[in-house]
Amino acid sequence: MMTAKEIRDSYKKFFESKGHAIVPSAPMVIKDDPTLMFTNAGMNQWKDIILGTRDPEPRRRADTQKCLRVSGKHNDLEEVGHDTYHHTMFEMLGNWSFGDYFKEGAIDMAWEYLVDVLKLNPEDLYVTVFEGSPEENIPRDDEAAKYWAKHVPEDHIINGNKHDNFWEMGDTGPCGPCSEIHVDSRTPEQKAASGKTGRELVNQDDPQVIEIWNLVFMQFNRKADGSLEKLSMNVIDTGMGFERLVRMMQGKHSNYDTDVFQPIIKAEQQITGLKYTTFEEEASQTSTTSETSNSSQEQINVAMRVCADHLRAVAFSIADGQLPSNAKAGYVIRRILRRAVRYAYTFLGQKEAFLFKLLPTLVEEMGDAFPELKAQQQLIAKVMKEEEDSFLRTLDKGIALLDKAMEQLKAEGKTELDGVQAFRLFDTYGFPLDLTELICRENGFTVNEKQFDVEMQKQKERARNAAAVENSDWVELKAGEQQFVGYDYTEYECEILRYRKVTQKKNEFYEVVLSATPFYGEMGGQVGDQGVLVSETETIDVIDSKRENGQTVHIVKQMPKDPSAPFMACVDTDKRDASAANHTATHLLDYALKQVLGDHVEQKGSFVSPDTLRFDFSHFEKVTDEQLREVERMVNDMIRQDLPRDEHRDMPMEEAKKLGAIALFGEKYGDKVRVMRFGPSCELCGGIHATSTGRIGFFKIISESSVAAGIRRIEAKTGKECEELLYTLEDTLKAVKSFFNNAKDLQGVIQKYIEEHDHMKKEIESFQAQAIETAAKKLVETARTVNGITVISKVIPMAPAAAKDLAFKVRAAVDGSLLCVIGSHENQKPQLTIMLSDDMVSEHGLNAGQMVREAAKLIQGGGGGQPHFAQAGGKNADGLSAAVDKVLEMAKL
Numbered sequence: 001m002m003t004a005k006e007i008r009d010s011y012k013k014f015f016e017s018k019g020h021a022i023v024p025s026a027p028m029v030i031k032d033d034p035t036l037m038f039t040n041a042g043m044n045q046w047k048d049i050i051l052g053t054r055d056p057e058p059r060r061r062a063d064t065q066k067c068l069r070v071s072g073k074h075n076d077l078e079e080v081g082h083d084t085y086h087h088t089m090f091e092m093l094g095n096w097s098f099g100d101y102f103k104e105g106a107i108d109m110a111w112e113y114l115v116d117v118l119k120l121n122p123e124d125l126y127v128t129v130f131e132g133s134p135e136e137n138i139p140r141d142d143e144a145a146k147y148w149a150k151h152v153p154e155d156h157i158i159n160g161n162k163h164d165n166f167w168e169m170g171d172t173g174p175c176g177p178c179s180e181i182h183v184d185s186r187t188p189e190q191k192a193a194s195g196k197t198g199r200e201l202v203n204q205d206d207p208q209v210i211e212i213w214n215l216v217f218m219q220f221n222r223k224a225d226g227s228l229e230k231l232s233m234n235v236i237d238t239g240m241g242f243e244r245l246v247r248m249m250q251g252k253h254s255n256y257d258t259d260v261f262q263p264i265i266k267a268e269q270q271i272t273g274l275k276y277t278t279f280e281e282e283a284s285q286t287s288t289t290s291e292t293s294n295s296s297q298e299q300i301n302v303a304m305r306v307c308a309d310h311l312r313a314v315a316f317s318i319a320d321g322q323l324p325s326n327a328k329a330g331y332v333i334r335r336i337l338r339r340a341v342r343y344a345y346t347f348l349g350q351k352e353a354f355l356f357k358l359l360p361t362l363v364e365e366m367g368d369a370f371p372e373l374k375a376q377q378q379l380i381a382k383v384m385k386e387e388e389d390s391f392l393r394t395l396d397k398g399i400a401l402l403d404k405a406m407e408q409l410k411a412e413g414k415t416e417l418d419g420v421q422a423f424r425l426f427d428t429y430g431f432p433l434d435l436t437e438l439i440c441r442e443n444g445f446t447v448n449e450k451q452f453d454v455e456m457q458k459q460k461e462r463a464r465n466a467a468a469v470e471n472s473d474w475v476e477l478k479a480g481e482q483q484f485v486g487y488d489y490t491e492y493e494c495e496i497l498r499y500r501k502v503t504q505k506k507n508e509f510y511e512v513v514l515s516a517t518p519f520y521g522e523m524g525g526q527v528g529d530q531g532v533l534v535s536e537t538e539t540i541d542v543i544d545s546k547r548e549n550g551q552t553v554h555i556v557k558q559m560p561k562d563p564s565a566p567f568m569a570c571v572d573t574d575k576r577d578a579s580a581a582n583h584t585a586t587h588l589l590d591y592a593l594k595q596v597l598g599d600h601v602e603q604k605g606s607f608v609s610p611d612t613l614r615f616d617f618s619h620f621e622k623v624t625d626e627q628l629r630e631v632e633r634m635v636n637d638m639i640r641q642d643l644p645r646d647e648h649r650d651m652p653m654e655e656a657k658k659l660g661a662i663a664l665f666g667e668k669y670g671d672k673v674r675v676m677r678f679g680p681s682c683e684l685c686g687g688i689h690a691t692s693t694g695r696i697g698f699f700k701i702i703s704e705s706s707v708a709a710g711i712r713r714i715e716a717k718t719g720k721e722c723e724e725l726l727y728t729l730e731d732t733l734k735a736v737k738s739f740f741n742n743a744k745d746l747q748g749v750i751q752k753y754i755e756e757h758d759h760m761k762k763e764i765e766s767f768q769a770q771a772i773e774t775a776a777k778k779l780v781e782t783a784r785t786v787n788g789i790t791v792i793s794k795v796i797p798m799a800p801a802a803a804k805d806l807a808f809k810v811r812a813a814v815d816g817s818l819l820c821v822i823g824s825h826e827n828q829k830p831q832l833t834i835m836l837s838d839d840m841v842s843e844h845g846l847n848a849g850q851m852v853r854e855a856a857k858l859i860q861g862g863g864g865g866q867p868h869f870a871q872a873g874g875k876n877a878d879g880l881s882a883a884v885d886k887v888l889e890m891a892k893l
Contacts, residue, residue, distance in 0.1 A: 004246045004260050005369065007118075008064055011093050011240075014113050015062035020095055025370075027666045028066040028089065029322040029329060031524075037329040038068040042094030043169075043216075043237045045668060048550035049098055050174050050218065050235050053481060056098035064242060065092045066316055066370070070332055077336070081306035081343070084207050084254035084279065088336055089313035091242035099233040103179075106215045106236045107147040110181065114213075115151075118249060124184045126202050126209075127152060128160035130177035136228060141165075141177045144217065148179070155199060164203055167216045167237075172471065174218045174231060181213040183248055208253060213240040224473040253279040256305050260365075264308040267361040272348045276304045303347035310340035311358050312366075318380045319372040321604060321666030323708045324387050337384065338391050338430045345395060346435065353388035356381045372665045376602070379618045379710045386709035391430065398429030402436065406443050415444070419451020426452075427459070470503040474513075477564055482551045483516040486529070486688065487649070490571040492518045496563050509543075512554040518571050519554055521547035524667075525606035526583055526687045528552075531571040535560060542569075576688065577695070578610035578719065584645075584678060584690040585635065585699050585718045586615050590662070591681040592634040593617060593714075596627050603664055604711050608687070611721055619712045623704050628714075635699045642694030643679035651675050656684060698722040772802055776809035783814075786893045789840070790814050793888060795823035795880050800831050804871065807835040819846075821887040823880035830859045830877040834870050834887060841867045844891075851890050858883040 002010070012022050026045035030036050036044060042065040048054040070077045070088050079086040097105065114120045127148050132140035140159065148157050160180065168175040184191075184198030186208045194201075201209035218235035220228040243255040250258050256265065257278045265276050277297060314324075317333045324334035337355065344350040359381050367374035405421055417440055425431035437447050476498045485492050494514040502509055512533075519542065522528035528545030533556070544555040560567075586606050593601045597619055605616035623631075648656070650672040657663075661675045662683045669684060676685045678693050690696060697719035707713045717725050736746070743749040775796070783792045792810060803824040810820045818837040823830065832855055834848040841847065848870035856862050861874025874883075 001251070002249050004242075004258065007246055007249055008091075008093075008242065008369065010117065011064070011113070012062065014117055015060075015095050015109070018060070018109055020060040020062040021058045023061050023063045025063060025065045026668045027320040028068050028316050029320040029666055031321070031666070037332065038070075039065060040067055040069050041065075042067070042092045042239050043096070046096060046098075046237075047169070050169075050231075050237075051549050052232060054550045056233070059098045059100040060096070061098075062095040063093075065094060066320075067092050068313060068317070068332075070313070070336060077339070080309050081302045084256060085210050085241075085244055085247070087243060087255070087309050087312075089309070089316055093240040093242050093245070095236070095238050097236035099235070102234045102236060103144050103215075103217050104147045106217070106238060107144065107151070107179070110213060110215060110238065111151045114181070118245075120183065120248060122152065124198065125152065126156050126158060126182045126184065126198055128158045128165055128180045128182070128202065130165040130179075131159035131161060133162055133166070138166075138177075138228075141179070141217075144177065144179045158199060158202055160203065167214070167218075168222060172222050172224055172473075174235065175220050175222050175228070176216060176218040176231075176235075178214050178216040180211045181215070182209060183212050184209045185248060185253060187253075210244060211241075212244050212248065213238060224471060256308065261305075261308045263361050263365050264311060264358055265304050267358050268304045268307060268348070271354065271357055272350065274300050274304075274348060276301055299347045303343040306343040307340045307348070307355060307358070310336050311355055311362055314340075314355070314384060315359060315362055315373060315380050316370070318383050319370075319376050319665060321664070323383060323604070323711060325708075334387065335430075337387050339432075341388050341391050342395070342430075342432070342435055345392065346438065352392065353385045355388055356384040359384065376618075376665060378600075378620075379602075382620065382710035383708055394429050395431075398425050398431050399439065401425065401429070402431075402439055406440065406445055409445060415446060417445055417447045419448040419453070420455060422447050422452045423455035423459075426456075472501040474498045474500045478515065480515055482513055484552060485516055486518040486520045486552075486571070487647075489518045490573050490576060492516050492569050494567055494569050496560075496567070499559060499563065510556050510559050511546075512556055512559075513551060514554065514567070514569055517552050517554070517569055519545040519552050519569060520571075520576075520688050521545045521552035523547040524685065524687050525586075526579060526608040527610075529571045529576055529579075529688075531569070533560065534568045534570060535562065535565040537562065537565070575610040577690070578721075579608055580688045580690045581696045581718050582610070582613040583608045583685075583687045584693060585696050585716065586613050587676065587678060587681045587683055587685070587689075588635045588638050588693065588696075588699070589613075589615055589631065589714065589716065590617070590683070592631045592638075593619075595634060596630050597623065604707075611717075613716050613718065615714045615716070616707055616711055617714070618710055620710050622706070623712060623714075628701050628704055632699060632701055638679055638681070639693045639696045639699060641679065642692050644692045645689055646677040647689075648675040648677075695719075700725060768802060769805075772805050772809055776806055776813055779806075779810055779820075780813045789817040789819060789893060791888070791893050792818070792820040792822075793884050795825075795884060797826065798822075798824040799826050800824070800829075800871075800873070803831055803833045807833050807869065811835050811837065817844075819888075819891055819893060821884050823884045825877045825880060828877050830861070830874045830880050830883075832856055832859060832861075832863070832872045832874070832880070832883050832887075834865075836868045838868060846891055851887055854890065855883045855886040858886055 016022050026039055028039050030039055030044065042063065043050065049056045066089065068089050077088060080088055114125065115122050129144045129148065130141040132138055145157055165178055165180065166175065167178040182202045186194065190208065198209055216237040218237055219231055221231050222228055243258070243260050246258045246260055247255045252258050255261065269276055314333055314337045322329050322333055324330055324337055340355055344354045359377060363373050363377050402425060405417060409415065409417060422433060422436045425436055426433065433447065433449065433452055440447050478495060478497050480497055482497065494516045497513045497515050499510050499512045502511055519529040519531065520526065522545065530544065531542050533540040533542060538560055540556050540558065540560050542554045542556055546553050546555065586608060590603055600618065602618045604618055607614040653669060653671060653673055656673050656675050659675055660682045663669060673684050674686055676683055676689055699716060699718050700722045701714055701716045703715045705713050737743065740746060740749045779792050779794060783790050803822055807820055807822060811818060817839055818835065819840060820835040822833045824833065825831065832852055834852050836846055836848050847867045849865045849867060852863050852865065852870040852872045856872035856874055858879040859874030860876040861872050863872025864870055
């Protein structure tokens, strides 16, 4: 039986033999594409080639791509774990042809690989072809059907509808018919018992008749008005689920029973002491097994599958540079991790962090194929454990709230929790509806699902409205590809190739693509350039530049009156130079941190603008002030050396590695890279940099903080911003000096003032204690006795803390029964204090906490406390006397 690793290697070898370049997987987390957070298909990294903005050479490629499908159009999250073949993170084997072979070549190669190389039984294979769409004037894909007929009988070729057999990149863009290959993996007994052929079960959600490979024939471009036009180049884009293929090859009936997942599931069994049943074990269970235990075992199985799957998604995301957080891609990762924690908590009895304990097994199984896992194992474990611990605390809070809500329902004689409360638990504490329903059901309650759905819909609409973006079609003025000249020029002659109107939150602007541009589009943490487009007759402000599909897109508020005119594109050089200085400073900072803290330091994100720089890096403890000072000294030393920029463009990756260039985990690099070296600092980077380190001027760290477990953040300033920072500090110091008569030894003078202040404070506290002692004696001396009870009531000017001390002094001085009520005030802020002896509580049934709450209404305030002592503050000092009287009235004294 072939192992997963052998199957992966056989795929690459086969397509290499067919003239395909074998390329590495792109990162799963996408950093520079505003339309996509995660790689959800193998073609994502080739978008710019398909859209015609990048050279298609080599025209044949193949790879295995890490993918994540949990949001947007491809959302399988809630199905994961419940069935045997859906996943969040999965590998997609793919082969591409950009203007080379088309339908016949793709079909022939797919068949040869599955049947001749892997020896799958052709009788179990079924294929679908697009049935056509009369409303779009697209006929049935008879061409694909004709090529399939060379390999399979007619009854194994099935017509598929638009949903299943017409692939689209999004609402607009490249699209085309596709042809799916499905495998009937049922046992002979299952086939006989079913009475149905595999053909009848294709695309019917049968867990044993599943799609394994999708061959997409991209031949159209979908425009904003919904119409289709022919692509300039036909593209083959195929995607085969690696986990599903391994399942077929290993004769399993569940992806989770293969060697892709079984090591992780075995580790789960070892930690939890619970048993997982494989598909075969489930099938062989006798009918005598009780339904209850079946149901309980199924819950354990689902939970273990969820944890095994989600572990991979979270670990690979962190390795690719995406930490769990409250926004965008980070929130998606947090949701996946929390779903796993919830299943482990509810069904596997794991009340403490669990998922991170499985990480060593994952690294052992996949660390060789994906070295980023092994290299960052410590960081991934720390981040996962902190996230798990945090969510478990949140779960406990949510469960306490739910318990309280159920107690209230019981008291009111109700049996249904309203959906608004259930939604609040979901929104604030991450409780999905099924968890709330499970806990309620165990306690004899139901949940109003309709109300929950209404609240969920409201939230979705709010999110949709906030993110709504309308793009019109690109208006093509001239054909051609954009040339980026920004490394060498800040001004350049150009023409507008195409533009489109964009509407977002009622704001309108235009995106413009130029034939040649010096503008750097936002990428790699560096903000986009600003500047102007100048023609003979007008000047247009470029308010931002973004990177999209491998080209710079210029953002303008208005289009030129004559878009076809020749323009000069001019970058705002002051802002560009300041950004460049900050970017170069991050490289020097990265180098210095490695020298001071150790080689484990890895860049985990950066932000570079004209005003500031931010640098996130892996380190497991706070950086000390001494270490920060050492880093600053090292960076400023390199600045004073005025190290020249040593730039190497289009350098082969192997040469760059020999040069010592640092590659970042989670970044996508091509065969040719750009190396940026300043003295000992050498990194792969596509950003804009200073011509020499001296241009930075000066470097100053302004803060160091924690971002997440094992991730620290440094914010710093350079150049002119440092100058302004020093002026601010100087002005502050001058102002402080003026308070101390411009003393020469400012530190000594301030120290003397602090010591004098502390001495006087102690003296005042001593006087106050004596005053309280005297006041307590006077109150006891003037007390009245009512029915054997010492009653003290007084309104006096006094600080809140002193009133409390006074009440306890009185209690200590009075033997026997006592009721003491003091109204005190300071700066027109009233306070009511009640002190009772123990027997007044136990024998007379008085409660200071309840009494003070009622009486405090007369001073427009509130408070509380214990039965024998309570205090309340308020707003109306004039009501103090009435409040004191109210207490006496309630005590009937």
